[in-house]
Amino acid sequence: MLxxxxxxxxxxxxxxxxxxxxxxxLRAVDGKAEITVCDHGRVVPDAERERVFxxxxxxxxxxxxxxxxxxxxxxxxARRHGGEATVEGSCFRVVLRxxx
Numbered sequence: 001m002l003x004x005x006x007x008x009x010x011x012x013x014x015x016x017x018x019x020x021x022x023x024x025x026l027r028a029v030d031g032k033a034e035i036t037v038c039d040h041g042r043v044v045p046d047a048e049r050e051r052v053f054x055x056x057x058x059x060x061x062x063x064x065x066x067x068x069x070x071x072x073x074x075x076x077x078a079r080r081h082g083g084e085a086t087v088e089g090s091c092f093r094v095v096l097r098x099x100x
Contacts, residue, residue: 013037014038019040034094035093038092052087056068081097
């Protein structure tokens with residue numbers, strides 16, 4: 001159920017704040033599962049990479065709809081399962097222990 005929430009939040013975030021097309025990739029890397037969701041919207045600047053995962057933070061350079069909780073939940077769920085959530089450009093990546 002938590003994994004479903006993680007994936008739904010990533011996809012809804014891309015749909016709401018990004019631009020089509022939205023690309024989803026899943027692959028195994030060194031015994032870990034890697035999920036990447038990319039869109040063709042605004043790039044998250046380096047200075048904002050950590051802040052976008054803070055609860056209630058909404059990146060001012062983008063669409064400010066929403067509560068600012070989606071990405072915070074993504075990171076919390078990833079960490080709860082021994083993983084991590086990061087952003088680079090307009091791609092959000094979650095790495096989890098395989099089977100975790």
